[in-house]
Amino acid sequence: MAIDIIESGYSESVGIEHRKKFAQFFTPVAIADIMVDWLLGCESLTSVLEPAFGLGVFSRILLSKAENVNVLGYDTDPVIYEYYHNKVSDGGVDFLLDDYINCDWNMKFDGIICNPPYFKFHDYDNKKYITAIRENLGFRLRMHTNLYAVFLLKSISQLAAGGRCAYIIPSEFLNSDYGVQVKKYLLESGTLRHIIVFNFKENVFDDATTTSAIILCANDKQSHSVGFTKINTSAEIGKINRLIDSYPSMENADSVLTVDNIDPSVKWKNYYSSFETPKLKHxxxxxxxxxxxxxxxxxxxxxxxxxxxxxxxxxxxxxxxxxxxxxxxxxxxxxxxxxxxxxxxxxxxxxxxxxxxxxxxxxxxxxxxxxxxxxxxxxxxxxxxxxxxxxxxxxxxxxxxxxxxxxxxxxxxxxxxxxxxxxxxxxxxxxxxxxxxxxxxxxxxxxxxxxxxxxxxxxxxxxxxxxxxxxxxxxxxxxxxxxxxxxxxxxxxxxxxxxxxxxxxxxxxxxxxxxxxxxx
Ligand SMILES: C[S@@+](CC[C@H](N)C(=O)[O-])C[C@H]1O[C@@H](n2cnc3c(N)ncnc32)[C@H](O)[C@@H]1O
Structure with missing residues (x-):
């Protein structure tokens, strides 16, 4: 799926080694657009956080669709920070060169939207970040937790009342050991609404080999259910629009479970995996x-x-x-x-x-x-x-x-x-x-x-x-x-x-x- 010309220009100028060092795999425009629409469902969307800003694809789309919205973005890469300010910046955004996990945990936002960095535990300072989760959220994550999950947990804790959050992350945590704590927190927060798993032969991110999932959360009291939906081809992306348009109804999800019936300790593949039909007789x-x-x-x-x-x-x-x-x-x-x-x-x-x-x-x-x-x-x-x-x-x-x-x-x-x-x-x-x-x-x-x-x-x-x-x-x-x-x-x-x-x-x-x- 295609990324915007701004991101492709940047990618060409810095090369893949630099991008890998900062986990810079950019969100395709079609996906970013849908994720923005989820945030726009928040009735009083004023403050928005983009924790892994990059070149701000989400904010660019958001600001083209909504007025009176202030965006705060973080990124740790000075190169992308410079590039943004020289070639992209168009106002409406406060972009800080800083590590998202180290910054204020108490600030709340009406909208949080993110494609976080994916780093295996040995590629980032996992001790420091896992300590941050323990100190701020009160539970211990497994040491081999991928960094994207730390981002997601912090963001959920920063949702203002009525706020909405959209993340695109690898689907791995849904079925891995380290994901159990993450899923438990998502369920206990009462904010998890939709899990949309891409079951593509091709990847969502052209240059990253990972199966992706979109996680949609809402800090409202409108639902006690979670919808699980699979997207099998890029032609099926319209399914996500229908999920968003019909919220709080869950009728367009492939399967819907009430939170009480979801077990964080099992692989969630059970809730969304496809069912191949053997040849049937009689x-x-x-x-x-x-x-x-x-x-x-x-x-x-x-x-x-x-x-x-x-x-x-x-x-x-x-x-x-x-x-x-x-x-x-x-x-x-x-x-x-x-x-x-x-x-x-x-x-x-x-x-x-x-x-x-x-x-x-x-x-x-x-x-x-x-x-x-x-x-x-x-x-x-x-x-x-x-x-x-x-x-x-x-x-x-x-x-x-x-x-x-x-x-x-x-x-x-x-x-x-x-x-x-x-x-x-x-x-x-x-x-x-x-x-x-x-x-x-x-x-x-x-x-x-x-x-x-x-x-x-x-x-x-x-x-x-x-x-x-x-x-x-x-x-x-x-x-x-x-x-x-x-x-x-x-x-x-x-x-x-x-x-x-x-x-x-x-x-x-x-x-x-x-x-x-x-x-x-
Ligand atoms: C997967 S890219 C996403 C960029 C953009 N938001 C998009 O969706 O196209 C992740 C971004 O997070 C930045 N990043 C990595 N570690 C970070 C950290 N600890 N805090 C904030 N940003 C970080 C990277 O430099 C990179 O630009």
Whole structure:
């Protein structure tokens, strides 16, 4: 990926030996730009720190996008310091020739953005820096900790309330011994939000051989979860924009875990590593065990969908509504239970649709007349129904699947009698064919085994993973669950019952192990 002309001019002028001595591998512009966007999500971004300044690529982009921001930068290399002041400096930045770790630990910043130096323990004064961590943060890092981790820890401790931090560092600490203390601190700080691992064949930094990760932190109270996302090709970088745009929602991450379910002592590869599909046998069309149909199309969602306030305001009695999910964003998690429905209803979400039972109620008649006065009855779909305000007669679906999914299909087990609009497709299970009921089918659907078979089908249709029509799913392959022996079916159900409130990667891995040993 390309670095800016300023950094390439400098690189040519000083040569690689000098750059290696100071670990000067510059951040590609496309990556720096995205990291800056994370900082810009901080509502009161005024003070920004760039701890390993170099030629200030982050600050240059930041200052081109934001006003009233003051940047403080540090670097230890007098050559790059001179070069910056002679050829680059354009105001708005206070750049100090100093060692970041030695400088004030108490100063707080609204934004901290960094591509720190990567130095193995024998290439820097590790004793001095590890002592600094012990004195300031109160714990002992392993002696062979890489310098980039020391930078990251100090920066997290300097985040002001509401502040944001973006780091690009090697992914090594996620899976190494010295990383355990670092991960523990990240979790305990309550600021870790996203880990984005580059799983590229090519490297992010053209001239450094390391796999990189972007760490996004926020010192807010908006989330207790961490999103893990892999970027497999440079074409997938847009995924990071979507993570940032949708924050505090984590819906666009590949996997999401609550902080309580993340263990700093295990390799975090477990949470993000890719799942290679072995060749699977005994495949049948998905339509063998289930039928996928689109959700209810009202033809005028703004008229038919209701929340409690709207119903109360119009004086329409509750019996004239059916429970119904109108927006997929009102469903989080893999399970939708009666208490989830009550919570959504009480939070005044649109979770009812108008379904007038009789016309003796003056308020109902009045609302129908309002529909006619405003031509709702003349819309494309309503004009074809008789009466125009009558709803499609649908059974609640036991499984929903999200219609638009940039990060794969999202399945939800609906344990309620709630209907759904077209925001979800409905999955109706064929009545217990060979013992495959809704729970067993759902357990299969959230596995990587199912995900990979669906995406293989999507590629066949050439429509990517972005939008599945019901028939794409009906025709896609699935493993023939019915031929699983009874003990496997029982084990899958047990796993689902024990984990249905939280589909963490370990549960899904156990489901995959069973499926791959039966069908692999
Ligand atoms: C990987 S480069 C990043 C430069 C620039 N921020 C970018 O992203 O392109 C790391 C920079 O940190 C500087 N550096 C090395 N040790 C440092 C220290 N202890 N304190 C501050 N800066 C340091 C290096 O001179 C180098 O310019």
């Amino acid at each position: 495949l049948v069309p998905f339509g063998t065990y289930a039928k996928v149909m689109r959700g209810i199309a009202t033809g005028a969602n703004e008229y038919f969908s209701f929340n409690l306030s709207k119903a109360r305001q119009l004086g329409i009695d509750c019996r004239h509504f059916k429970p119904c999910i109108c927006h997929s964003s009102d469903v989080s998690g893999i399970l939708f239970s009666d208490s989830d429905y009550s919570d959504a209803l009480n939070a005044d979400k649109d979770v009812m649709i108008f379904n007038p039972l009789d016309l003796n109620d003056a308020h109902v008649v009045e609302y129908i007349r309002f529909g006619e006065d405003t031509d709702i009855n003349k819309r494309f779909l309503t004009s074809k129904r008789n009466p125009w305000y009558g709803m499609e007669n649908r059974m609640p679906a036991p499984i929903w699947v999200g219609v638009f999914n940039r990060s794969g299909l999202k399945f939800v087990r609906n344990e309620t009698n709630t209907l759904n609009l077209t925001t979800f497709h409905c999955i109706y299970v064929q009545e217990n064919l060979f013992g495959v009921d809704a729970d067993l089918l759902f357990t299969y659907l959230i596995s990587n085994c199912a995900k990979n078979l669906f995406s293989a089908s999507a590629r066949e249709y050439g429509n990517g993973l972005s939008k599945f029509e019901p028939n794409d799913l009906n025709k896609a392959n699935m493993v023939d669950l019915g031929i699983l022996d009874e003990s496997c079916k029982k084990r899958l159900r047990e796993l689902y019952y024990a984990n249905k409130h939280n589909a963490d990667p370990f549960f899904i891995k156990k489901v995959d192990d069973i499926l791959f040993s039966a069908f692999g």
